[in-house]
Structure formats: structure tokens, C-alpha cells
Amino acid sequence: MSEVRKLTYGGAFNEAVRQAMEADENIFCAGEDIGAFGGVFGTYLGLQAKFGAHRVVDTPISEQAIVGLGIGAAVTGLRPIVDLMFMDFICVAFDQIVNQAAKLKYMFGGEATMPLTITTGGGAGLSAAAQHSQSLEAILCHIPGLKVVYPSNPYDMKGLMTACIRENNPTIMVKHKRLLGMSAHVPEENYEIPLGKANIMRAGTDVTVIAYGRMANETLVAAEKLAADGIECEVIDPRTLQPLDTDSIVESARKTHKVLVVHEAVKFGGLGAEIASQIHELAFDYLDAPVARIGAPFSPVPFSPALEQHYLPDAASIEAGIRNLVQRS
């Protein structure tokens, strides 16, 4: 097994972009500091050197114009990848994302395609405080016209990023900042993971746990612990949050009769609410207990690690949540 090629999550992103750009001249990247510097997270490293400054473009600090650049170029035939450094900055470009990119095809009566990929770094855990740590994916998933992707590991990153770039609708690829260094096997050849297909990361019979991004990994840790006590969790990572793979989720719920949804985002109004509601609607009679949700408390992300570590769900709190659920009649 020493020959298994490993890549980090950030490296897998980089390779997906590189391979796509090699194959299609219409693809370009634009964003702040992504050119000469390779991006503040290093995810665009080496691309400008390889493809030139016309295809890997350093932009001004102008998030609205960055997304607009992508929209205008996409609707006139290119395949842009535009970067909004931190997910929190989506708020700065929100009009272009929500009122323009998401709706343009529809408003034009279908006479447009929008092969636009927006990449951004999400999630907390780096003491980056309230404006650099948010998980805003639920907001994006509420907007018809967008697709939202959130990989939990290097393998999925490469396959999903490839799918985003090939997609003809606007996609938002969220890279979890704390997963950037995660390393695992990633095939060198190009491959695509279809959008909208969940991944059953671990099969189990006692309880279904749905988690994405970094929380999928925390859930796997919790699941291993519980397995030692004979509790077998089925862990499902939706991978694509919009469109959501409702079928896979509901099927598992019907099998295990108990479901927990976990995310890093604030619980109130988070994606967990939608997932739980769909499960209740489609598998009510199979459930032994209401679908449980774990998410962050209703506050901005606090700066101090002493607070942030309790703010975020982790393997221990997920394990406790699962035990709690399993104990319910």
C-alpha cells in the first residue's frame, strides 16, 4: 500500500482545477491573491505560473465585481471559477449571487447557461472570530438556481470540484478551512462525483447520522467509539447540499428508524431543519423518535478558543447526541 498516492484536501482541489484547465481553454480563475500568491489558503498555488495571468487572474478587493465577472463571462461562453476567500464574504457579493447568478437563466426564459463555479472557505475552528468563521450554506440552499457542494475529504473534493467545473449551472464549492491539510488517497486520473449523490460513509443498522463537511469526519470518529459498545451508525454525507439526495437519506431513515443531523452552522434555520422535515414528511411512520439535530448555538462565532471549542459540535458531542437518541424508546 505504500504506492497509494496521497493528496491533501487543498491539493485535491488544486489538481481538479489544473486538470480541468488543461482540458478546456474556456476555464479561467479569478479572485483575490490567487494569482502570483496562489491564494491565501494555497489552493490556487502554481496555477498562474502554469496557465498565465490571463487565465488565473488577481482581482481587486471587489467581491461583487468578482462574482459579476464570473456571471458575465459565463453567460457569454466561458467557464469561470471565481474565488471568495472566506464564506463570510458571500455576504458582500450576495446580490450578485442571489439576485443575478441564481436567477439569470430563469429570468431569461432559459436562454442562458451559467457554468460558473464560486469557491470559498467555510467553517470555524481557527479562532477567526465572527466574520471569518461562518457556515452560511443553509442560506445558499434556500435560493433556487444555485447548487451547493461541501466535500468532507480529499477524494470527494477532487471529484466534486471536477463536477462543479463541468456543471452548467452556478455552483458554490465550500472548502472547509480546517480540512485543507487533511491527506488521503486521491487518484491522479480525472474523475467526477455526480452532484446530488450522497455518500454512505459507513453502513450501520441502529441509527442514521447525516453530516457534511468537517462534521462528517467528527461523526465517523463518534461512530467508531459507539461501535465498540455495539451501536452501529450509518453515516451519510450528502456531499451536495443543493440538490439534496433525499432518496438516500430517507431510505436509511426507514431502515434505522432513528436519525440525527449534524452541522457546524447555527442550529436554528440550519440545513438540519430542512433535512429533518423531509425525513418526517417521508418516513414518519418508520421513526422511533423525532429526528434530532446538532448545530451551533444561536450566537456569532466567538473568538476565544475557550469559547469556540464549546461552540462547535465535535466527536464527543455527536457521540452524546447519538447515545441520547438511541436511548429514546
Place this chain on the structure above:
Amino acid sequence: MSEVRKLTYGGAFNEAVRQAMEADENIFCAGEDIGAFGGVFGTYLGLQAKFGAHRVVDTPISEQAIVGLGIGAAVTGLRPIVDLMFMDFICVAFDQIVNQAAKLKYMFGGEATMPLTITTGGGAGLSAAAQHSQSLEAILCHIPGLKVVYPSNPYDMKGLMTACIRENNPTIMVKHKRLLGMSAHVPEENYEIPLGKANIMRAGTDVTVIAYGRMANETLVAAEKLAADGIECEVIDPRTLQPLDTDSIVESARKTHKVLVVHEAVKFGGLGAEIASQIHELAFDYLDAPVARIGAPFSPVPFSPALEQHYLPDAASIEAGIRNLVQRS
């Protein structure tokens, strides 16, 4: 009864602002076209004439700066009311609302108060198409630090707007555009409806329907029809969407055992998901059926009345939804 004083929904808003401004010199209003012109919906009519251009301020078309104006003035001691004409324009000012207004107090360790009211016109039904018809309240409710208010009638409008202005946290007051002309009794004297308290608009025993804004009125129409068939709906208007009056909602669910949530917003990821999830979590064993949801389909709001009328829930579709739910075992 001929002496009952009536006011429109828009007029009730205007009166709340006027009475508050008479009582407190620290209150001012700012927004596009609200001064000399009185606002494009007429809701600020006459205020500049009464209070002067320094207290009722016409601004440039600069939604970010309009909200910033409110934030900076609020944190330095005034009580601003700032207007974002259409709810869709919240997207333009999203950073100032989400990353600044909502979080400032928390980031400052509590050393700040933010008595800021943001007013905006929400909802569809005027063939105003995809960028002037949205219901984005679920997004705002997911942001810790904000309060969100959505009156369904003139009486509530005056009382809730008064509460917003007196509130020391940032509130967003959504005026439904199609309710502006709705007329009903509104007392002349100033009164306040506390934020976070639902209104049981109609008591009933068979099914609970939770609806807000214009949909609360559509639901009342449906409920009257159903009453003729002996189906008694309890209709609850949360009035404040954040914080949500979970207690009143859950109490009713435990009583009727069947719940429908209705909103005009897109169903996927709408507030209905959160409300349904809370009910499931807190009243699961009382429910005869999963909480049902009615919302708009997953598309931008279409322009053509021929499409929009089918896009929006109405008394007929709500009635059908209730019948459907009641028929479930």
C-alpha cells in the same frame, strides 16, 4: 360601530413611526425616496414635512451605506429607522446587516447597543418578477443577533413597529407589499405588541395552522371555509419570526395533534422547516401525522401573472393542504 377608527396597514406603519418620533428626538428615518416623496409605497408620507429633512433623510441609492448609516448612528446613541425599499435589496446590504449590525454587540463583548430598525417591503403577488418579490425572511432568521418581524394586519403593524423602534437590538420589519392597503381598526393611542409573542388568530381543535404575513389572512379564509364542514382550525400567526414563540406553537400542536405551516417563501429551507422541526422535537408523541408544510416551489418568482398565481400559496391551496392533513390517520 361606525366610530371605529380604521387605518390601512401602511397607514398604521406611518402612525407608529410618527408617534415614536414625536416622543423621542433620537429617532430618525433614512432611505431612498422616503423624504419629500414619502416612500415608493407611501409609508413615510408626510413625515419629512412634519419632522424636517434632518430627521427624515433622502439617501443616495446605496443600500450598504444606508444600513451602515443606521449602524453607526445606533451605536453612537440615536435610534435609526432605515428603509430598504424592497426585501430583495437586503441582498445588496447583506454584509452590513449580517456581518455588522447582527454581530457588533457580540463582537464588542456586549459593550454596545444597536437600537436599529430596518424596514422593507416583502412578498410577491404584484407581477414584480424575480428581483422584487422575494420572501427572504428565513435567511434573516438564521442570523444570530437579528430580530425579524412580519405583521399580517394593520393592528399588529402598529403595535409591532412600535416595539421594533423601542427595541435595543437590530430588528427587521417586513411590510408585505400586498397588505399595504388592507384596512382595519387601529387605536389612535400608542401601543406596543411585544416581540416574540405569537397571536392565536382563531382558536380551533382539529388542526393547527401556522402562517404569517399575507398567508395568515389567506389561512383565515381557508379556516372559515373548513369550519362550514366542521373542521376547526387553530390559526397561529407568530408575528415575530425571530425570536419565535415556540411555546405557543408547541402547545397548540399538543392540543390538535396535526400541524400545517404555511409561508410564501420557497419551501426548501424556509422557516417552515425550522418550525416543523421544533414541533417534531417537542411534541412528537402528540402528533398524528408529520407536520406538513406549504411554501412556494423551488424557482425564482415568475413574472407572468399566469405563473405567479400558481406559484403562490392561497386560500384554496391552504384549504386543500388542511383537508389532506386532516384526512391522514
Place this chain on the structure above:
Amino acid sequence: MDLSPPVQFDLHRRMVRIRVFEEAAGRLAEANKLPGFLHLYVGEEAVAAGVCAALNDDDHITSTHRGHGHLVAKGGDFNRMMAELMGKSTGMCKGKGGSMHISDLSLGMLGANGIVGAGSPIAVGAAFANKYRGRGQVAVAFFGDGATNIGAFHEAANMACALHLPIVFACENNEYGEFTPRSATMAITDIVDRAAGYGMPGVIIDGMDVVAVHEATLEAVARARAGGGPSLIEAKTYRFYNHHGIQNLGLKYRPDDEVAQWKERDPIFTFEDRMIENGTMTRDRVDEIWAGLRGEIEVAIKFAEDSPLPTPDQILVDVYTSMTGAAQ
């Protein structure tokens, strides 16, 4: 007037097409036959016509809430435009966009826009793609005086200059944003004063003079095509009707004599007088042109009225390229 007669005819025709379309739309709106908002371009025809006559079909424009004028100037089809305003399935946007989102990709018209200022960043994207492909196409962003106060415009102007893109920023300065005069919302008089802050040339022109607009645009477009980067053109103009619709419904916000003075400078009638004076055109020919286009608009209204409404099953169509897997 150095322009050749065919160019003059072209400019004239574009203006009259706009006027005829807009007047018809206004009448229909007053008769409650058009749903939604309607922002008429009447009075400003010289701007759209003068600019668009300097463009090729494969050049791009982005527009504003006041968008039919631009689309007509770019060659938009009366039938499908009128059908769109009526929300019919034969409309430019199959009834889903309406007045505020009217568009025609085949003419490079990247949409009217309901969000003030939001078109400019999109024009920057089109200009970027044009430079990227290297086929000499340019993009034009239309926007109002009020729009220059919004962040999106600023970011677009700066980015276009930083990336040295082939783009023209065309400002329709009609002195009002909705019902509020420019003087209340900015401390400058001329929008062109903003150009230097981005590092692009800017020029003020009489927006009631289609020749002036056209010549300035030719120069800016030539610069853009030659790799000379962005320019800003400020056209001083005026809308003859209300912000939306025809009549003032609310309070009066513009002095009567101001409106009257501008109307005296009607961009079409003054141009016709000039052409007739110069012998390029006769009064009869002018009347013929109007009559011909009035005939066309009647056909378009009939086409639109006779067209079917979209059916409810269309609601979820075209949200995405495919409906598979989408939420409901």
C-alpha cells in the same frame, strides 16, 4: 454632421422604434393591460440609439430597470418583446422575466436588471470574456446617474480599469433617481468626475443629440477594440414620463417648466429637423417611417395579445438546465 446618410437613417430608425414601442407600452399600461412595473425610456432615445448603432450584433450590453429602450436599440424584436411585457409564453423570456428582465442573448443584450447598478459587474465579465477570446468584441454597461452611487458600479468600473478591459460605461444622467433629484444624493454635478478615480477617460455629451452620442461612442468603442481600455460617457438626458408608467401619481417631484424645457429638445424631433434642413431626409419620408413602425407595433400588440399564456407546469422549468434532482 459628418455621418453618412445611411448612418443617420439608422440612428433615426433606432430612435423611432424605441419611441413607438415605449408609447405603445405606456398606453397599454394605462389601460391596465400590462402587469408589473414599466419604466419607459421616452426622451432618452438618443442615448441607446447612438450607443447601440456603434456596436455589432456580437458586442454585449447590460441594461437597467429601464431596459426596453436598450433592447430595441440593439435590434430587439417587437413581437417577442411585447409578448414578454404581457407575460406571454411567446415572450423574449417566455413570460418569466417581464419588463424588468427583458433580454436577448442572440443580440448580446444581457438583460434589463431590477437591481440598480447590478448590470455593470456583469458587463465587466462579458468584456473579460471578449478580451479572453480576442475577437475584438466590446461590452457596454448602461446605467443611470443614481446607479453611480451604488457599490456594484464602483467595483465594476475599477475592475474594468485594473484589468484594462474593452468596455464602455454609458451613463444616462437624467438628473433623477426615481423621485429624488441628483443634487440630494451626490455632491457633484457631473458623473464624469468619477472617471479619473478609476483611471479612465470620460466625456460629457448632450444626450439629446444622437449624433454627439454616436460619435463619442464610436471613439470609445474604437479605443476599446484597439486594446485601449475602458471609457466613460456621460449623456445628459431626461425622461419625459414618470419614473414608472406615464403619469405622475404621487407627489410632484419635477418642476413643470423643467419638464417642458427638456421636451422642447426632443431627441427625435430635433434630429428630424436637422436632417430635413440638411436635405438628408424629407418630411414625407419621416412620416412614412413613423407610420411603418406604428404598423409594426400594432402587429406586435396583436401577436402578443393572441399569444398563449404560459402554463403552470412551466414554473419549475429553466431554474436549472435540467430538472433532475432539483428540489420542488
Place this chain on the structure above:
Amino acid sequence: MDLSPPVQFDLHRRMVRIRVFEEAAGRLAEANKLPGFLHLYVGEEAVAAGVCAALNDDDHITSTHRGHGHLVAKGGDFNRMMAELMGKSTGMCKGKGGSMHISDLSLGMLGANGIVGAGSPIAVGAAFANKYRGRGQVAVAFFGDGATNIGAFHEAANMACALHLPIVFACENNEYGEFTPRSATMAITDIVDRAAGYGMPGVIIDGMDVVAVHEATLEAVARARAGGGPSLIEAKTYRFYNHHGIQNLGLKYRPDDEVAQWKERDPIFTFEDRMIENGTMTRDRVDEIWAGLRGEIEVAIKFAEDSPLPTPDQILVDVYTSMTGAAQ
């Protein structure tokens, strides 16, 4: 140098306080003792000091991601600032804000800001309130060269001018936004070229010369207090360390000799030399001041280290003024 010795001492002390605080923070960060990001102000001290020395305690400032410098210049308390950087409950923000949100309302410091450009609209609000109350207070918005490319800055500048507010826009032009040179992100060289587009006066000053900064600010503040409206000051300056932290970790993005040249113009050392030359100050006195402040910072570090961490029950506190009814 027309400034009186006490003013010179004040300017000097403000600069040294910043330097001492920032160097200490940098060392702690390198030793992994500070969580999160740290954007140091070293090299730019003349700007914050020169500006803030022209303000009263009840004047307001808004700041940037590079915010400790501004707060120290406004009189910020070392102990509570250092405690905040360490995420302690005794910190300026009780550990909830950290470096990027450090603030002190009692000094009119309305917060560092993690969103580039977002402070400027807030400063406009403070300026509006100051005008409204009529007590002669002013507001200053600090921002970088890069921030002038973002929409929020533009809207703030225009609105301040339209409403004729008592505000000073203070630009720290250090020629870079993160790791990208200004020349890649704008087609102009001087930020001050943007002032005319809003209708306010603008002036370029040497941002390494605290006297120049101070004098320009005195003038702009006097104008604002007298009802003369907004001004823009562009201070040409340089940060001596990396965008965040001290060392360059990633690729090199600034030429070594550029960095070296700017360091030769250290705003504190050059000012000390001038004062000593003029006889206003002695070398001994200078050393004493540094030693005194170095002592203070050691005390602050000790205070911060000894302070308790916030407890988890604090997470939901201060989201709202009261916890009643809030979601969990």
C-alpha cells in the same frame, strides 16, 4: 515643525505605544501564544498617531482588520487589549472579538473590522449622529488602499458628501492588499484621485511623517467641525511585517530592497532624530519613554496571561441585550 513640544511628545508617545504593543503581540504570535489572525500596524504608526492626536475622546473612529494600531492611538488600554488578543474574559471584548474586532466604545473606537471596507459606512453613521446632536464631534474612517476598491467604501464616501457630514476619510496607502500590489488592482496611483468623484477635497501626505499627518488631519477635522463637510487624506505608508503575523510564510511578494528602503524611513526613529536635532527631546528621554512603555507592556502581558478564560456559559451572552426568548 510648528507644533508645540507637548504635541510632539504626544505624537511620539502614541507612536511608541503602538510599536511596543505590536512588537509584543508579534512576538507572542510567533511563540504561538495568540490564537487567530494578527495584522500588525508596525511601520504605519505615524498615520494612526497623527490622526488620533487631532481627535477628542468623544470623536469616533472606525477601523480595519489592522486595528490595534488605531485603538492604541486613540488611547486604548494595554491590559485589556492584550487580554483580548489572548481571548481572555478581561479583554476589551471579553474574548469574543479578538484582534479583528477589538473596540472601545468609551474611546469612540467603533471596532476593528474583518470585512474590508465595511467600517466606512459605519463611520458615516457616527458622523451623521454627531451632526444630528450638534456637539461638534467628528468621525474618522480608517481604511487601506485596497479597501477603496470595494463598494462599501464608495457608498460611504458618496453618502458622506451628499449629506455633508463631519467626517475624515483616512487612507493608509501601503501599496499592497494582502499579497497583491496596488498596481494589479487599480489603474491609478493615488487614492486621492477618487476624492473629486465624491466632491470632497483630498490631500496626499507622507505617511511616514507624523507631523505631516497630524497637520493635515487638524485641517480636515477643523473643516468638519466647522460644517465644511468631508475630506480625504491619503497617507503613503508601508507595513514593515507581513500581511498577518511577522514573517513571510508563503511566496515572497515584495522586493527586499523596497522593504529595506521603507524601513529606513521608520516613522518613529526619524521623528525622534528630528526632535533630538531640534532640541525638543534628548536621546535619554527617548530611551526612558521606550523603557517605560516596554515595562507597561510586560505588565499587560502578565495581566493577560493571569486573566481567566471565558467560560462556556458566556457563549450565548450578549448576542442580544437580554437572553429572554432568544433561540438556543
